[in-house]
Amino acid sequence: MQASKSVAQADIYELDWEGRPAVMKDFSGRPWLVRVVLSRWIAAREARMLRHLVDMRGVPRLLATAGPEALIMERIDGARIPRRRRGVRPPVEFWDRARRLIERLHERGIAHGDLRFKNVLIGPGGQPYLIDFATAMRRRPGQPGARLAEFFFLRCRRVDQFNFARMKAKFEPEGLDEDEQRWLGEAPLYLKIGRFLKKRVYRLKKPSFWRKLAPRSLRRRRRIKPDNPARRGPS
Numbered sequence: 001m002q003a004s005k006s007v008a009q010a011d012i013y014e015l016d017w018e019g020r021p022a023v024m025k026d027f028s029g030r031p032w033l034v035r036v037v038l039s040r041w042i043a044a045r046e047a048r049m050l051r052h053l054v055d056m057r058g059v060p061r062l063l064a065t066a067g068p069e070a071l072i073m074e075r076i077d078g079a080r081i082p083r084r085r086r087g088v089r090p091p092v093e094f095w096d097r098a099r100r101l102i103e104r105l106h107e108r109g110i111a112h113g114d115l116r117f118k119n120v121l122i123g124p125g126g127q128p129y130l131i132d133f134a135t136a137m138r139r140r141p142g143q144p145g146a147r148l149a150e151f152f153f154l155r156c157r158r159v160d161q162f163n164f165a166r167m168k169a170k171f172e173p174e175g176l177d178e179d180e181q182r183w184l185g186e187a188p189l190y191l192k193i194g195r196f197l198k199k200r201v202y203r204l205k206k207p208s209f210w211r212k213l214a215p216r217s218l219r220r221r222r223r224i225k226p227d228n229p230a231r232r233g234p235s
Contacts, residue, residue, distance in 0.1 A: 008039070010025040010026055010043075012025060022075050023073055023075045028070060043069055049110060057101075058101040059129070060074050076129045077124060078127075083117050089171065102115070106160070110133075111136060111156035111157040113160065159188050165181070
């Protein structure tokens with residue numbers, strides 16, 4: 001079992017489903033209000049996305065739903081892309097395969113929206129897999145809310161392209177083509193805001209920032225500890 005790390009995340013269980021290895025994402029352990037307001041909506045949303053992608057290689061197959069708060073999917077025998085160059089290094093051909101997989105996803109009218117190292121797996125033979133479609137956006141032409149869905153789809157597609165280029169640049173910066181370099185230079189607005197907050201706002205939480213603003217006479221003086229003869233040893 002992989003326990004949830006936050007109140008909104010699911011617990012992950014490995015199990016055997018009709019003779020095949022599977023995993024279950026289970027939100028039933030979350031507080032009642034979270035389950036009613038958020039968890040059931042997330043589970044239903046991911047189930048819809050996986051049903052739409054049931055025949056796409058590189059996406060785990062949805063095997064069943066266990067009530068409104070749990071999904072059972074095939075288990076992918078793969079490793080996460082490491083955050084740094086040490087450890088498991090993706091083969092060079094992995095990046096071309098991953099890009100084609102993302103492009104096929106977009107052609108289906110779905111943008112992942114949360115491509116991160118932990119959501120991209122390296123499977124056997126360097127086959128890429130995408131997991132966790134809870135925040136994916138889907139085009140809905142001819143349906144109610146189609147224009148709004150199209151707006152969010154295009155934004156999420158741009159985020160997918162940027163995140164893919166950023167991941168590839170950590171391992172194969174010399175392999176970025178012109179499109180990928182352009183994607184990398186077009187950081188999404190939310191990331192620009194995050195960088196601004198980190199640079200201008202988050203530093204306000206550090207005591208060192210406020211000490212610099214305080215008058216010199218009020219700044220904490222470095223304490224000089226009295227010498228301890230017992231620590232000096234024989235002279």
